[in-house]
Amino acid sequence: MTRKFIGRLSAVDTDFDGQLKQLLAWEAVANKQVEEIVAEILQQVRNRGDAAVIEYTNRFDRRNLTGAEDFCLTPQALTEALARIGVEEREALEVSARRVREYHEHQKQGSWRYTEADGTVLGQQITPMERVGIYVPGGKASYPSSVLMNAIPAKVAGVDSVAMVVPAPEGEISDLVLAAAAIAEVDQMFTIGGAQAVAALAYGTETIASVDKIVGPGNIFVASAKRAVFGHVAIDMIAGPSEILVICDGATDPDWIAMDLLSQAEHDEQAQAILLCPDAEFLDAVESSLERQLAELPRATIAAKSLMDRGALILVDSLEQAIKISNRIAPEHLEVSVADPESLLPQIRHAGAIFLGRYTAEALGDYCAGPNHVLPTSGTARFSSPLGVYDFQKRSSIIYCSPQGADQLGRVAATLACGEGLEAHARSATFRIKK
Structure with a gap:
């Protein structure tokens, strides 16, 4: 992986999978x-x-x-x-x-x-x-x-x-x-x-x-x-460092994309900011913008270490390949900064929050868009969801048998209970069977 103050990778490199695995590695909270x-x-x-x-x-x-x-x-x-x-x-x-x-x-x-x-x-x-x-x-x-x-x-x-x-x-x-x-x-x-x-x-x-x-x-x-x-x-969850992954077709203002990456890098030194793009010249433009805009930030020292240790600009051969890599990463925040983001949405399987279009900065989701900013990190978007109302609600099953239902279900339950060697279960069910 080439690295100046942020890593540069190419998805066509033979050792890309290993490089990506190393980039994503983060020691979970276990000390x-x-x-x-x-x-x-x-x-x-x-x-x-x-x-x-x-x-x-x-x-x-x-x-x-x-x-x-x-x-x-x-x-x-x-x-x-x-x-x-x-x-x-x-x-x-x-x-x-x-x-x-x-x-x-x-x-x-x-x-x-x-x-x-x-x-x-x-x-x-x-x-x-x-x-x-x-x-x-x-x-x-x-x-x-x-x-x-x-x-x-x-x-x-x-x-x-x-x-x-x-x-x-x-x-x-x-x-x-x-x-x-x-x-x-x-x-x-x-x-x-x-x-x-x-x-x-x-x-x-x-x-x-x-x-x-x-x-x-x-x-x-x-x-x-x-x-x-x-x-x-x-x-709710054991949260890791903040993450942003941007998929861009190369037609968004590079200053916008650079600042979107910096918006997460400034969180802390372990935050991760990654850009996937099929346009090498655009990656160069974003890198130049990152270096220029970084110097203007109050938290420049924190953001610089984040970019150096865990950031990356990745060249892909297509937007489809970018989506596949994104699904593998399962990022906390995913920006899809392309001409037709809706066309890519059905292919996105794993992401905490998805920001569609060139004008949708991730920072809006942090503060005021409406969806929750408490999101799964460190690849857990593969099986976890944003914090929501459902996290504060419980579900209780309701079963109310009629006499006829108790008769029918009791026979089935008794048969299965006997098969499991649980005689009291079987008798409890058969007590309610019509004689």
């Missing part, structure tokens, strides 16, 4: 030392509740908490933050929230049932979870968009109570995050983070009630904690 630290934190919070939460929060976030009341925010604190932010910021949050809510309303599923000829009723009852916890990162940056994307689908699903945790290093927290929580109608908010926050949500403390599911991104300690509590509570 023995981290896991040992997280296990100790989880156990301490489970045993000691608020006291352990306060101890770890003071240590890791440089706080001076003395009691649980110090990490609990009132609804009034959220509405006051909403009043403090600028008019333009408030309008942006409200537009984004409205669009996210409208999109997710289409995902709501309803209960259903049908009646068989003998009167037996079968169906499915859809119910929301009772209590959900959302984790919103803090510290290096604030993410009000994460508040909206995690809380609003839960609210649309009908979740009774949404509890939000967000770290506040040295007591600092963004007004935008608080304002977003107010707009998303978060029910409870706690200024704690890290593995101790995940533990509090999973196991409960004297102050924080345990939840049914924990969603939202975080650092390696948060991800490891979510993995550890899975099974006791549900989680």
